[in-house]
Amino acid sequence: MIQSLPKYRSLSRLLSPPVLTLLLAISALCALLIGAYSLPVQQVGLVMGEQLFGLEAGLPQTLSYLVWDIRLPRILLSVFVGGGLAIAGAAVQGLFRNPLADPALIGVTSGAMVFAVAGILFSASVLGAIGSWLGYATVTVMAFTGSLLTTFLVYWLASSKGYTSVVTMLLAGVAITALGGALTGLMTYFSDEDELRDIIFWTLGSLGGANWQMLALLIPLVLLPAFILWRQSSQLDLLLLGEREAAYTGVNTQRTKWIVIGCAALIVGACVAVSGVIAFVALVVPHLVRLIQGPRHRSLLLGSALLGGLLMVWADTAARTLIAPAELPIGILTALLGAPFFIWLLLKTKRSL
Amino acid sequence: MNRFLIHFLGILTLGLSLNACQNAPSATEQATQEASYERLVSLSGSVTELLYELEQGDKIVGVDVTSTYPAEQVTQVPKLGHVRQLNVEALLSLQPDLVLAERTDEASAALQQLEAAGVEVLWLDGSFTLDKPLAQAEQIGKKLGLNEELESLRKTYEADKARLQQARQAMEETPTVLFIYARGKGSLMVAGKNTAASAMIELAGGQNAVQSFEGFRALSAEGLMEAQPEVLLLFDSGLQSLGGVEGLLQIPGLAQTPAGQQGHIIGMDGLYLLGFTPRAARAAVDLSERLQALPDAYTLN
Numbered sequence: 001m002i003q004s005l006p007k008y009r010s011l012s013r014l015l016s017p018p019v020l021t022l023l024l025a026i027s028a029l030c031a032l033l034i035g036a037y038s039l040p041v042q043q044v045g046l047v048m049g050e051q052l053f054g055l056e057a058g059l060p061q062t063l064s065y066l067v068w069d070i071r072l073p074r075i076l077l078s079v080f081v082g083g084g085l086a087i088a089g090a091a092v093q094g095l096f097r098n099p100l101a102d103p104a105l106i107g108v109t110s111g112a113m114v115f116a117v118a119g120i121l122f123s124a125s126v127l128g129a130i131g132s133w134l135g136y137a138t139v140t141v142m143a144f145t146g147s148l149l150t151t152f153l154v155y156w157l158a159s160s161k162g163y164t165s166v167v168t169m170l171l172a173g174v175a176i177t178a179l180g181g182a183l184t185g186l187m188t189y190f191s192d193e194d195e196l197r198d199i200i201f202w203t204l205g206s207l208g209g210a211n212w213q214m215l216a217l218l219i220p221l222v223l224l225p226a227f228i229l230w231r232q233s234s235q236l237d238l239l240l241l242g243e244r245e246a247a248y249t250g251v252n253t254q255r256t257k258w259i260v261i262g263c264a265a266l267i268v269g270a271c272v273a274v275s276g277v278i279a280f281v282a283l284v285v286p287h288l289v290r291l292i293q294g295p296r297h298r299s300l301l302l303g304s305a306l307l308g309g310l311l312m313v314w315a316d317t318a319a320r321t322l323i324a325p326a327e328l329p330i331g332i333l334t335a336l337l338g339a340p341f342f343i344w345l346l347l348k349t350k351r352s353l
Numbered sequence: 354m355n356r357f358l359i360h361f362l363g364i365l366t367l368g369l370s371l372n373a374c375q376n377a378p379s380a381t382e383q384a385t386q387e388a389s390y391e392r393l394v395s396l397s398g399s400v401t402e403l404l405y406e407l408e409q410g411d412k413i414v415g416v417d418v419t420s421t422y423p424a425e426q427v428t429q430v431p432k433l434g435h436v437r438q439l440n441v442e443a444l445l446s447l448q449p450d451l452v453l454a455e456r457t458d459e460a461s462a463a464l465q466q467l468e469a470a471g472v473e474v475l476w477l478d479g480s481f482t483l484d485k486p487l488a489q490a491e492q493i494g495k496k497l498g499l500n501e502e503l504e505s506l507r508k509t510y511e512a513d514k515a516r517l518q519q520a521r522q523a524m525e526e527t528p529t530v531l532f533i534y535a536r537g538k539g540s541l542m543v544a545g546k547n548t549a550a551s552a553m554i555e556l557a558g559g560q561n562a563v564q565s566f567e568g569f570r571a572l573s574a575e576g577l578m579e580a581q582p583e584v585l586l587l588f589d590s591g592l593q594s595l596g597g598v599e600g601l602l603q604i605p606g607l608a609q610t611p612a613g614q615q616g617h618i619i620g621m622d623g624l625y626l627l628g629f630t631p632r633a634a635r636a637a638v639d640l641s642e643r644l645q646a647l648p649d650a651y652t653l654n
Contacts, residue, residue, distance in 0.1 A: 035446075037446035062445060062472065066442060070442055070466060189571060190571065192568060192569045194437075208462075208463060209462040320440055324440060324443040325415060325431050325433050325434075325440060325443035325446065325447065326438075326440060326443070327443070329438070
C-alpha cells in the first residue's frame with residue numbers, strides 16, 4: 001500500500017484536489033436545490049441573492065428561512081463534518097501506522113457518547129442551572145467536553161517519562177471505549193422512554209439541528225486543527241518509516257504525536273458533538289484516497305478532507321429526502337454504504353497485492 | 354477560465370433578475386392571505402385524537418409517529434416520524450399554517466427552527482389528569498374558533514366522567530396494580546409514583562403497587578416480591594413483546610406475585626390507556642371494570 005497502484009494513475013489525476021474542490025462545490029449547489037420542499041431553481045437563487053447581495057425579491061419569510069437557515073447550514077455542516085472526520089481519520093491512521101485506526105479507537109467517540117447521554121439524562125436535574133442556561137445545546141457542549149477529556153485520559157495513560165507509546169495508546173483507547181460503552185449502557189438502562197429515544201437518535205447521528213451559531217462554533221474548530229494537521233504532513237510521511245527511523249531523520253516524534261492526537265480530538269469532538277455518531281467516514285474515506293493517490297500525507301490529508309465533505313453532502317441529502325417527510329438517521333446511512341464498500345476495498349487490494 | 358466564469362455569472366444574474374420579475378406578484382399574494390387555519394400538523398397522538406374529535410380531521414396534513422388513532426383515518430396522513438427526530442424541511446413542505454405540539458417538546462431544536470421559519474406553533478399544556486384532554490381541547494378550540502364542536506366534546510367527556518364515578522363507586526376494594534412497561538424480555542420497567550400509569554391506575558380506583566420511588570425503574574425479581582401486586586397492567590404491545598401471558602409469567606419473580614398466581618393480567622392499548630386522550634375517562638372506566646371483573650380478565654390456560 002506504500003506505493004500508489006499504477007492502474008489508478010488516471011483516477012488519481014481525475015480526483016486531484018482542484019477537481020475534488022470543483023465537485024464539492026457542484027455537489028453543495030445541487031444539494032441546495034434538492035429537498036423535501038420542492039423549490040424551483042430560481043427561487044433558491046433569489047433567496048441567495050437576497051441574503052448575499054441584498055436584492056429585494058419580496059419572498060415569503062418561510063422560503064428564505066428554508067433555504068438560508070435550514071438547507072444551507074445543513075449542507076455546510078455536512079461539508080465540515082464529513083471533511084473533518086475524514087482528515088482526522090487520515091492523520092490518526094498515519095500516526096498509528098495502522099489502517100484500522102479510527103478516531104473512535106482513541107476514545108473520542110465513546111467519551112463523547114458517555115457525556116452526551118449523561119447530558120440527555122441529567123440536563124434537567126443534576127446539571128440544573130448549567131443545563132437550563134445551555135438549553136438544547138447542553139448535549140453538544142457535554143459531548144465535546146467528553147471527547148476531549150477521554151482523549152487526554154487515553155494519551156496520559158499511554159505516556160510515561162515524556163514518551164508516549166502509540167501501541168499503548170491504541171490499547172488504552174480500546175479499554176476506555178469498552179468502559180465508555182459500559183457507562184453508556186448503564187445510563188441507558190435507567191433512562192425513561194423519552195430519554196431513551198433521545199439517546200438512540202443521538203447515537204444514530206443526524207445533521208438535522210444545523211444552524212448558523214453551530215457552524216460559527218464548528219468551522220474554526222475544524223479548519224484550524226485541520227490546517228495544523230496538514231502542516232504535519234512531512235512528519236507523518238517520515239513516521240511511516242517507523243518511529244525510530246523518523247526520529248533519526250530529525251522528526252520530533254513526541255511533538256508530532258501530541259499535535260496529531262490533540263488536533264484529531266478537537267476535530268472529531270466538535271463533529272460528534274454537533275452531529276452524533278457518524279460511522280465509517282473517518283475510516284473509509286482516507287483508505288479510498290490512499291488507494292487512489294498514494295500515501296503521501298500532503299495530498300492524502302487534503303484529498304480526504306475534500307472527499308469526506310463530498311460524500312457527506314450526498315449522504316445527508318439522501319438522509320433528508322429518501323423517506324421524506326420523515327428523516328433517515330445519517331449514521332445508519334454512512335455505515336450502510338461504508339461497510340460494504342470497505343469490504344469491497346479489502347477484497348480488491350487483497351487481489352492486487 | 355476567467356472568461357467562462359464571467360459568462361456564467363452573467364447568465365446567472367440575468368436568470369435571477371428575470372425570475373425576480375415573475376415571482377414578485379405571487380409572493381405578495383401569499384402574504385396578504387388572511388390567517389385562518391386550514392392545514393394542521395399534529396405532533397402528539399393525543400392531540401391528533403382531539404383534532405378528530407373536534408371534527409378537524411380533514412384539515413390534518415401531517416402527524417407524528419405516536420398518532421395511531423383513529424386508525425383508518427390517520428393512516429392516510431403523511432407520517433413525520435418522531436417528534437425528536439423531525440425533518441424540518443419536509444414538515445415545511447406540507448405547508449402547515451399551524452403546528453400543534455406538546456409543551457414538553459418545547460426544547461426541541463427542530464420545533465424552534467419551525468417557529469423561526471414563521472410557522473405558528475400552538476404549545477399544548479399537558480398533565481396526567483382527567484382534565485388534560487378538555488384543557489387541551491379548549492386551547493385548540495380557542496385557536497381554531499370552534500364552539501359547537503368543543504361543547505359537544507365536553508358533553509361526551511362529562512358523561513364519560515360520570516360513568517367513571519359510577520364504576521369507581523361499584524368497586525368493593527382497592528386492588529394494588531403494577532404497571533410494567535416492556536420492550537421485550539431484556540427491557541422491563543415498572544412505573545413508580547408521578548407517572549401516567551400511576552395516575553391512570555388511581556383514576557380507575559386501584560392503587561399503584563410501587564410507592565417507594567418516582568418515575569420508571571428497571572424491574573427486579575426481589576422488587577416484584579416486595580411490591581406484591583394483585584394485578585399486572587401492560588400495554589398490549591408490551592405483552593406481545595414478551596410472548597403473551599405465558600411469556601410474561603416466565604419472568605423470574607412474576608409467577609410468585611399474587612397477580613401472577615391468579616393470572617390477573619390486563620393488557621390495553623398504549624395510547625388509549627396512558628395517552629390521556631379524549632378517551633381517557635372511557636379508558637379509566639374500562640380499566641376500572643376490568644379490575645372488578647378480574648378473575649375473568651385473563652385466565653391461565
